[in-house]
Amino acid sequence: MSSGSGSLMWFRKGLRIHDNPALEYASKGSNFLYPVFVIDPHYMKPDPEAFSPGSSKAGLNRIQFLLESLRDLDLNLKRLGSRLLVLKGEPSEVLIRCLKEWDVKNLCFEYDTEPYYQALDVKVKSYATTAGIEIYSPVSHTLFNPADIIRKNGGKPPLSYQSFLKLAGEPSWASSPLSIALSSLPPVGNIGNCNISEVPTVKELGYEETQQDELSPFRGGETEALKRLRESIENKEWVAKFEKPKGDPSAFLKPATTVLSPYLKFGCLSSRYFYICLKDLYKNVKTHTVPPVSLAGQLLWRDFFYTVAFGTPSFDQMRGNKICKQIPWNDDDELLVAWREARTGFPWIDAIMTQLRKWGWMHHLARHSVACFLTRGDLFVHWEKGRDVFERLLIDSDWAINNGNWLWLSCSSFFYQYNRIYSPISFGKKYDPNGDYIRHFLPVLKGMPKEYIYEPWTAPLSIQNKAKCIIGRDYPKPVVAHDSASKDCRRRMAEAYALNQKMSGMVSAEDLRNLRRKLEEDQEPQVENKRQRKLIG
DNA sequence: GACTTGTTGACGGT
DNA sequence: ACCGTCAACAAGTC
Numbered sequence: 001m002s003s004g005s006g007s008l009m010w011f012r013k014g015l016r017i018h019d020n021p022a023l024e025y026a027s028k029g030s031n032f033l034y035p036v037f038v039i040d041p042h043y044m045k046p047d048p049e050a051f052s053p054g055s056s057k058a059g060l061n062r063i064q065f066l067l068e069s070l071r072d073l074d075l076n077l078k079r080l081g082s083r084l085l086v087l088k089g090e091p092s093e094v095l096i097r098c099l100k101e102w103d104v105k106n107l108c109f110e111y112d113t114e115p116y117y118q119a120l121d122v123k124v125k126s127y128a129t130t131a132g133i134e135i136y137s138p139v140s141h142t143l144f145n146p147a148d149i150i151r152k153n154g155g156k157p158p159l160s161y162q163s164f165l166k167l168a169g170e171p172s173w174a175s176s177p178l179s180i181a182l183s184s185l186p187p188v189g190n191i192g193n194c195n196i197s198e199v200p201t202v203k204e205l206g207y208e209e210t211q212q213d214e215l216s217p218f219r220g221g222e223t224e225a226l227k228r229l230r231e232s233i234e235n236k237e238w239v240a241k242f243e244k245p246k247g248d249p250s251a252f253l254k255p256a257t258t259v260l261s262p263y264l265k266f267g268c269l270s271s272r273y274f275y276i277c278l279k280d281l282y283k284n285v286k287t288h289t290v291p292p293v294s295l296a297g298q299l300l301w302r303d304f305f306y307t308v309a310f311g312t313p314s315f316d317q318m319r320g321n322k323i324c325k326q327i328p329w330n331d332d333d334e335l336l337v338a339w340r341e342a343r344t345g346f347p348w349i350d351a352i353m354t355q356l357r358k359w360g361w362m363h364h365l366a367r368h369s370v371a372c373f374l375t376r377g378d379l380f381v382h383w384e385k386g387r388d389v390f391e392r393l394l395i396d397s398d399w400a401i402n403n404g405n406w407l408w409l410s411c412s413s414f415f416y417q418y419n420r421i422y423s424p425i426s427f428g429k430k431y432d433p434n435g436d437y438i439r440h441f442l443p444v445l446k447g448m449p450k451e452y453i454y455e456p457w458t459a460p461l462s463i464q465n466k467a468k469c470i471i472g473r474d475y476p477k478p479v480v481a482h483d484s485a486s487k488d489c490r491r492r493m494a495e496a497y498a499l500n501q502k503m504s505g506m507v508s509a510e511d512l513r514n515l516r517r518k519l520e521e522d523q524e525p526q527v528e529n530k531r532q533r534k535l536i537g
Numbered sequence: 538g539a540c541t542t543g544t545t546g547a548c549g550g551t
Numbered sequence: 552a553c554c555g556t557c558a559a560c561a562a563g564t565c
Binding site: 160411415416417419420494497501 | 560561
């Protein structure tokens, strides 16, 4: 590194001071440091056409979470004698302009495996290289470098968690201490003619205050992340006994998991620091759970999906994705919208979708429930459509993990037992027989007795009257009958799997069209979707 | 044979 | 009455 000149620290994810190798490198031996975040209008500007308040890419909750994270980062930088320089525009253009304008010898940013950043990095790196600017871009978002794991596996990503674990082993950095604290940072250099602003508020971005009736209860930022982490690992017994599939998806006053995912997504919390804290705790207890169910196992799941996503072309779509089963999903926008707008008539499903819209977060198993319902369980709608809704509305939506889980739940990849279908009625009931979760997120069903709250359409009219909730007027009738719909989904999955096997995965668009036609022809009238909707709704 | 977490109903223990 | 455990259901890919 050349000294006596400036470094530019480009923040994208990794919105933190602790365990931030790029920031540490940028601050060492430089007289000046330019900590930059570029607001991409594409990601932040209000889009009135979108189906929920927010931009064309992100719902308002995640935009809010990001802004809070940036404000916190700015405060933490100020404590160290620096500040965050916020710029607006297409990120690579803005950054290249900064590099031209300022006296920068080092450009530092956290390496990112997502296609969006890969494409951005190509542009920025190519300019920096020709301008003689040194680039430092370390892997610090995940526990492992996905490229290392793929190399170890002979060029292909592992497709099961266990094989991933075997390849991964212990992370190389786990034996030496991480750099957790910085004592000071070099001052910001001359910013010349660049248009620098403070971190904007949602209002300054053009959002009306009344656009959303209930905002997420989770506040963004590194400070909040570390506080949440401390609170989670304070309870050693809880951490030691943590088993993911045993959590209660209906717990909302005190969620059954840590809710650290949004902080990991934006890098407000270092997954490596989290991992070290857990290892430390495990050393000091008699027994503890192990991957895949343990809390450390959850971090490894994250790395697993990052690795597969990085090593799989067209990971985020069905067509052209080698690990994805080709399935003739239906193109029914009416069913998709009912699901998205929490109008399926299944209170468990609609409550989860309402929590998603209001909080931008729901329990892992709740996500399973609604994802299964939309795709292979009941509605047979394309997983890409559901993925888009989650990607927009979740505050923790992460490209690799979100797509990976949709592939999983739709039985398109990783998991293939399509007979195992979550019941939209009984799955929630076993955790929350009283229906408190439903009553909270769907107040219209508040008065429905617990005997009927998971299937309100079965309540006698006198009960509906007493509950002040007439099904079909105050709350919708179910969009499908679960028994027949799930049976039909199984049939379609079996046919699709048979086709994939017959063609050894090389299913063409025409093959799929033919199968879709065949499935429609074979359909018995009483389970035919459109007619059924007319009968029921 | 290994693979993250379905549903229902029976059974036995508390 | 409420819990955990288990088999049956019907069965997938790598």
